[in-house]
Amino acid sequence: MSSIEEIGSIRIGVIGGGQLARMMVPPAIHLGLRISVLAENEGSSAERAADRVGDYRDPETVTSFAETVDVITFDHEHVPGEILRELEARGVAVHPRPDALQFAQDKILMRQKLGELGVPVPAWAAVADEAALQGFIDAHGGRAVVKTARGGYDGKGVRVVSHASEVRDWFAALAEDGRGGQLLVEELVDFTRELSQLVARRPSGETRAWPVVETIQRDGVCAEVLAPAPVADPATLDEAARIGITVAEGVGVTGVLAVEMFETRDGRVLVNELAMRPHNSGHFSIEGSVTSQFEQHLRAVADLPLGDTSMTRPAAVMVNVLGGPAEGPMPVRYAEVLAAHPAAKIHSYDKQPRPGRKVGHVTVTGDDLAAVRAEAVAAARMFD
Amino acid sequence: MSSIEEIGSIRIGVIGGGQLARMMVPPAIHLGLRISVLAENEGSSAERAADRVGDYRDPETVTSFAETVDVITFDHEHVPGEILRELEARGVAVHPRPDALQFAQDKILMRQKLGELGVPVPAWAAVADEAALQGFIDAHGGRAVVKTARGGYDGKGVRVVSHASEVRDWFAALAEDGRGGQLLVEELVDFTRELSQLVARRPSGETRAWPVVETIQRDGVCAEVLAPAPVADPATLDEAARIGITVAEGVGVTGVLAVEMFETRDGRVLVNELAMRPHNSGHFSIEGSVTSQFEQHLRAVADLPLGDTSMTRPAAVMVNVLGGPAEGPMPVRYAEVLAAHPAAKIHSYDKQPRPGRKVGHVTVTGDDLAAVRAEAVAAARMFD
Numbered sequence: 001m002s003s004i005e006e007i008g009s010i011r012i013g014v015i016g017g018g019q020l021a022r023m024m025v026p027p028a029i030h031l032g033l034r035i036s037v038l039a040e041n042e043g044s045s046a047e048r049a050a051d052r053v054g055d056y057r058d059p060e061t062v063t064s065f066a067e068t069v070d071v072i073t074f075d076h077e078h079v080p081g082e083i084l085r086e087l088e089a090r091g092v093a094v095h096p097r098p099d100a101l102q103f104a105q106d107k108i109l110m111r112q113k114l115g116e117l118g119v120p121v122p123a124w125a126a127v128a129d130e131a132a133l134q135g136f137i138d139a140h141g142g143r144a145v146v147k148t149a150r151g152g153y154d155g156k157g158v159r160v161v162s163h164a165s166e167v168r169d170w171f172a173a174l175a176e177d178g179r180g181g182q183l184l185v186e187e188l189v190d191f192t193r194e195l196s197q198l199v200a201r202r203p204s205g206e207t208r209a210w211p212v213v214e215t216i217q218r219d220g221v222c223a224e225v226l227a228p229a230p231v232a233d234p235a236t237l238d239e240a241a242r243i244g245i246t247v248a249e250g251v252g253v254t255g256v257l258a259v260e261m262f263e264t265r266d267g268r269v270l271v272n273e274l275a276m277r278p279h280n281s282g283h284f285s286i287e288g289s290v291t292s293q294f295e296q297h298l299r300a301v302a303d304l305p306l307g308d309t310s311m312t313r314p315a316a317v318m319v320n321v322l323g324g325p326a327e328g329p330m331p332v333r334y335a336e337v338l339a340a341h342p343a344a345k346i347h348s349y350d351k352q353p354r355p356g357r358k359v360g361h362v363t364v365t366g367d368d369l370a371a372v373r374a375e376a377v378a379a380a381r382m383f384d
Numbered sequence: 385m386s387s388i389e390e391i392g393s394i395r396i397g398v399i400g401g402g403q404l405a406r407m408m409v410p411p412a413i414h415l416g417l418r419i420s421v422l423a424e425n426e427g428s429s430a431e432r433a434a435d436r437v438g439d440y441r442d443p444e445t446v447t448s449f450a451e452t453v454d455v456i457t458f459d460h461e462h463v464p465g466e467i468l469r470e471l472e473a474r475g476v477a478v479h480p481r482p483d484a485l486q487f488a489q490d491k492i493l494m495r496q497k498l499g500e501l502g503v504p505v506p507a508w509a510a511v512a513d514e515a516a517l518q519g520f521i522d523a524h525g526g527r528a529v530v531k532t533a534r535g536g537y538d539g540k541g542v543r544v545v546s547h548a549s550e551v552r553d554w555f556a557a558l559a560e561d562g563r564g565g566q567l568l569v570e571e572l573v574d575f576t577r578e579l580s581q582l583v584a585r586r587p588s589g590e591t592r593a594w595p596v597v598e599t600i601q602r603d604g605v606c607a608e609v610l611a612p613a614p615v616a617d618p619a620t621l622d623e624a625a626r627i628g629i630t631v632a633e634g635v636g637v638t639g640v641l642a643v644e645m646f647e648t649r650d651g652r653v654l655v656n657e658l659a660m661r662p663h664n665s666g667h668f669s670i671e672g673s674v675t676s677q678f679e680q681h682l683r684a685v686a687d688l689p690l691g692d693t694s695m696t697r698p699a700a701v702m703v704n705v706l707g708g709p710a711e712g713p714m715p716v717r718y719a720e721v722l723a724a725h726p727a728a729k730i731h732s733y734d735k736q737p738r739p740g741r742k743v744g745h746v747t748v749t750g751d752d753l754a755a756v757r758a759e760a761v762a763a764a765r766m767f768d
Contacts, residue, residue, distance in 0.1 A: 008713040009734060026410030030670075032715055032732025032744065286414075287696075290727050290749075305723035312671075312696055312749070329392040331416055339689035343674050348416025350393060360416065365674075365696070 009034045010302045013065055015056050016075025017044030019349040019358070020278050020294075023286070024075075027295035033302065037075075038065045045349045046075070059083050066092045073255055073301040074277055077104045078151075095203065095254035095301035096276045103251050104276040107184045108149045114271055117250040119243055121271050122189050122262070126182040130164035130171060133185055137162065140187045146170070147184045158220060160188065189270060191262035195229055195236075196281035197244035200296040200306055203254050208296065208306040210289060212240040215260070215281050221356065224377070225318040227284040228311065230369060239269050247274065256297040258282060280320070280358070285309075287345050287363050288316030315369040319380035321360040324353035330360045330383055337382045344379040359383075393418045394686045397449055399440050400459025401428030403733040403742070404662050404678075407670070408459075411679035417686065421459075422449045429733045430459070443467050450476045457639055457685040458661055461488045462535075479587065479638035479685035480660045487635050488660040491568045492533045498655055501634040503627055505655050506573050506646070510566040514548035514555060517569055521548065524571045530554070531568045542604060544572065573654060575646035579613055579620075580665035581628035584640050584680040584690055591632055592680065592690040594673060596624040599644070599665050605740065608761070609702040611668040612695065614753060623653050631658065640681040642666060664704070664742070669693075671729050671747050672700025699753040703764035705744040708737035714744045714767055721766045728763040743767075 004010055010033050014021040017039025025046065028035035038061070039050040051068075054061035056079045063086070066072050071093040072084075084098035096104075103110040108126045115121065123140060126149075127133040137144045146167045148157035159167060167183060174181040194215045201207040211228035231237065244259045251257075251274075258279030260272045282293035291299075291307030299306055325333050330348035337346065341364075348360040360383070364376040388394055394417050398405040401423025409430065412419035422445070423434040435452075438445035440463045447470070450456050455477040456468075468482035480488075487494040492510045499505065507524060510533075511517040521528045530551045532541040543551060551567060558565040578599045585591045595612035615621065628643045635641075635658075642663030644656045666677035675683075675691025683690055709717050714732035721730065725748075732744040744767070748760040 004716055005712055008736065009715045009732075022413060026413055029406060029410055030729070030731050031718075032713060032734040034734075290729075299722065304718050305726065307722065308727035310727070328389055329416060331393050332388055334415075334688050338683065338691070342689065343692040343694070345414070345674075347414050348393075350416040350418075352392065 007034075007070070010071070010304075011036070011069040012298060012302060013038065013069030013072045014046070014075055015062065015065070015072060015079050016040070017046040017050050017053075018075050019045045019351075021046035021075035022349060023278070023283075023294045023347075024298060027292060027298055031295065031298065033298055035298070036065075036069060038062070045351060057083075059086060063087065063090070066090075071095060071301050073297065074101075077101060077276060081105065093203075093301075097252065097254060100252045100254065101276055104274050106149050107147055107273075108182060110274055111184065113251060114247070117246055119246060119250075119271055120268060123187040125185050127185050128182045130168065133164040133167070133183065136185045137164065143188050145186045145188055147186070149181060149184055156220075189262045189272075190265050191270075192265050193229075193263050194272070195240055195261045195263055195269065196225070196279065197240045197259045197261065198256060198279065198282045198285070198293055199241075199244040199248045199253075199259070200256050200293070200300045200309075201248040201253050202300045202306060203303045206306050207245050207248055208291075208309045209241045209244050210282065210285060210293070210309045211311060212237050212244075213281055213284065219356070221320070221322065221358070222280045223320055223322070224373070225281050225284050226369060226373065227288050227316040227318070233267065236263060236267065236269060243269065243271060247271070255300045256282065256293050280361075283347070283361050284316040284318040284363055286347075287365050288312060288318075313365040314367050315372045316363060316365045317369065317373040317376040318361050318363045319376045320358055321348075321362065321380050321383045323355050323357060323384065324351070324359035325383055326353060328353065333383055337379055340382065341375060341379040344375060346379070391418075391454070394455070394688075395420070395453040396682060396686060397422065397453030397456050398430070398459055399446065399449070399456060399463055400424070401430040401434050401437075402459050403429045403735075405430035405459035406733060407662065407667075407678045407731075408682060411676060411682055415679065415682065417682055418453075419682070420449075420453060422446070429735060441467075443470060447471065447474070450474075455479060455685050457681070458485075461485060461660060465489065477587075477685075481636065481638060484636045484638065485660055488658050490533050491531055491657075492566060494658055495568065497635060498631070501630055503630055503634075503655055504652060507571040509569050511569050512566045514552065517548040517551070517567065520569045521546065527572050529570045529572055531570070533565060533568055540604075573646045573656075574649050575654075576649050577613075577647050578656070579624055579645045579647055579653065580609070580663070581624045581643045581645065582640060582663065582666045582669070582677055583625075583628040583632045583637075583643070584677070584684045584693075585632040585637050586684045586690060587638050587687045590690050591629050592675075592693045593625045593628050594666065594669060594677070594693040595695060596621050596628075597665055597668065603740070605704070605706065605742070606664045607704055607706070608757070609665050609668050610753060610757065611672050611700040611702070617651060620647060620651065620653055627653065627655060631655070639684045640666065640677050664745075667731070667745050668700040668702040668747055670731070671749050672696060672702075697749040698751050699756045700747060700749040701753065701757040701760040702745050702747045703760045704742055705732075705746065705764050705767045706742060707739050707768065708735070708741065708743035709767055710737060712737065717767055721763055724766065725759060725763040728759060730763070 213227040214229035216224040258275040598613035600608040
């Protein structure tokens with residue numbers, strides 16, 4: 001490892017070439033940090049910064065990439081833990097560390113850890129067969145949420161079921177896998193809304209939390225984010241921040257952590273999912289916060305002091321562009337959309353349209369949440 | 385030229401690899417526009433996006449670069465007009481167009497044009513010899529400002545003189561040049577402060593003006609920018625905006641135009657200089673405006689609708705980092721500076737330190753100008 005004085009900067013390597021890596025590039029340019037990306041393939045969203053294209057499951061590829069940077073971080077949570085532990089053994093700084101990342105990679109491990117930390121979660125069990133699953137379903141009102149422990153995202157690997165036979169294919173796949181895996185089953189929570197708490201933590205321990213946000217999902221995919229979450233009960237918002245910091249410290253997260261939560265009809269907050277990277281629920285922060293989640297992630301993984309997470313304006317709303325214009329990436333509609341919404345901040349991930357695909361997002365900031373939301377929704381809809 | 389539907393984006397080529405090109409890259413990434421840079425040399429500030437390194441004075445280099453993009457724009461005003469006219473003749477979109485850019489390239493042409501437009505300027509003359517210059521000096525109080533018509537910036541090519549002999553070397557150089565050039569001489573304006581009016585204009589005619597800002601120069605170099613300019617007389621601010629738009633439309637500027645002005649002791653506003661590109665006086669807009677000058681420049685040169693130029697917060701102050709830390713680029717001080725100023729937005733151009741060199745800047749936004757300014761100055765000074 002070279003010193004910052006020798007290089008004149010800090011070199012950050014991002015594994016994964018999606019939109020999260022792409023959106024780390026602007027703050028790296030502004031701060032004068034050097035960022036490079038190991039992308040899965042040519043033409044990926046972060047191609048601009050992608051010095052290297054290769055397979056993140058190949059130890060050789062990852063190791064040689066790591067030799068060109070001062071710290072390794074991630075656009076996704078899929079890099080095998082054994083590769084990352086090998087990097088750490090060679091003295092490479094990896095953030096988040098594999099010991100923390102395992103909890104984002106395996107939902108059953110995560111539930112166990114949250115239990116140890118005393119963080120409120122829905123009732124859950126790890127089940128190895130249909131009989132055990134049916135027992136849980138029957139004991140929790142006849143319906144439950146079943147999740148694969150690994151590999152799910154954006155509603156993939158999640159099913160709401162009444163009968164254990166509805167996930168027979170998943171049990172069959174686990175049996176074939178031969179590692180004796182289990183499925184996670186959880187009570188179906190009667191929630192009034194979903195919240196997301198973003199926090200950042202640096203290796204030397206400093207943490208910063210953003211105001212908790214409300215996330216609105218459609219078909220299991222994040223559709224809108226309201227920042228800050230319109231206040232119901234201030235105690236709920238304090239509780240969300242407390243949980244976020246407890247998890248970050250308890251799990252030893254370095255970088256940005258997103259804690260997705262349910263707010264229940266009876267006023268409790270329960271943790272649903274964790275992500276150890278910048279997260280869709282934090283995209284509002286590019287314009288809405290003094291320090292965006294992408295800048296903060298870079299600062300955190302480089303072990304630099306964290307930035308102010310205050311809102312820049314009273315309200316920010318982010319709306320995802322899902323699918324995108326039939327005729328091509330979002331710029332094909334710019335002549336109309338930019339004219340109609342001069343204050344909307346348009347983000348295109350330079351992706352080809354595909355039904356349901358996250359191809360970009362729109363953020364509007366301002367004083368009045370309802371007005372801001374109406375404008376963000378209207379602008380995003382023009383890309384449908 | 386390919387259509388936006390075929391490419392899925394708009395490809396913008398920037399000639400010049402300095403910090404202005406560098407700061408165009410983040411908004412290009414966010415908007416999903418494809419940006420490439422023709423840099424002067426390896427290791428330039430915009431290296432991240434520099435696909436190509438070459439000499440902008442070489443027609444072959446510029447032409448082959450232009451073939452890879454949909455529109456050509458600039459980080460500086462030094463590309464010879466004949467090369468740009470040749471590009472236009474081949475059907476390449478060039479913004480600002482060479483017919484406009486000539487007024488930024490030649491201060492005497494610019495003074496003539498401003499006169500035609502009825503824009504208030506200091507008394508001036510184009511002088512070909514010492515006798516003519518001395519005549520002007522004597523007629524204007526015994527001191528005057530002499531400027532080379534071409535090639536000056538940041539106080540270079542500008543001298544305040546009492547005797548014509550003080551610029552004998554410049555006359556000698558003009559004589560050697562053999563093109564019969566003249567020097568520009570202007571009255572020494574008794575100004576109370578300097579203002580800068582940024583406007584953007586797209587080829588199809590739409591213009592947008594930012595709030596006028598106050599610029600504070602030290603040794604001929606921009607040191608601080610206060611946005612918006614602390615109000616003395618609202619009529620002055622309206623007059624600045626009117627002048628900016630008059631110049632943009634009158635000269636046919638496309639892209640961002642900066643009009644640097646003097647506010648005189650007797651309440652007049654006089655135009656000092658023009659720049660047809662993003663400008664140091666507009667760096668505050670990255671965080672301080674809904675649409676930054678860099679995003680607006682890209683939108684304008686791509687002939688896309690322009691964005692909202694409102695302030696995001698009541699006050700923004702930008703302070704240049706001149707020279708930089710003796711021990712290397714700005715990140716060598718981040719451990720201390722980021723800890724002391726978590727709300728300051730730090731911009732490093734990834735340049736080696738050199739006395740007086742612009743190596744980065746700091747912007748702070750907030751409600752109270754005095755508090756914002758104090759914090760921005762304190763943060764910037766930590767890089768000295």
